[in-house]
Amino acid sequence: MKTTRCSTTFRAKVHALKSLTIDIGNEVKEQNKYLNGMDNDFDFGEGLLGSTMKRLQVMASRSNKRFTLYLVLFSFGVFLLIYYIVKWRSWFGKSETESN
Numbered sequence: 001m002k003t004t005r006c007s008t009t010f011r012a013k014v015h016a017l018k019s020l021t022i023d024i025g026n027e028v029k030e031q032n033k034y035l036n037g038m039d040n041d042f043d044f045g046e047g048l049l050g051s052t053m054k055r056l057q058v059m060a061s062r063s064n065k066r067f068t069l070y071l072v073l074f075s076f077g078v079f080l081l082i083y084y085i086v087k088w089r090s091w092f093g094k095s096e097t098e099s100n
Helices: 002-062 065-092
Strands: none
Touching: none
């Protein structure tokens, strides 16, 4: 009787361990798929940034002064726009209860 009880509990524990290891294996496979997808996305981003850098280097080597001036003015304008948006939100974003 005692042997049968021990055998039953042992089988239950073995079954629980087996299902746990199967679940762990499935989780590992799923995480590997996720990491492989992230690796592919980073490779795509790296290629995109690399081609952009090559274009910028070609543009800089040509030293087109008018285009460089337009690029600087555009960057400055975007900076001012962002500055005023942030400043405007800080002026008008507070309510009466927050200022007291």
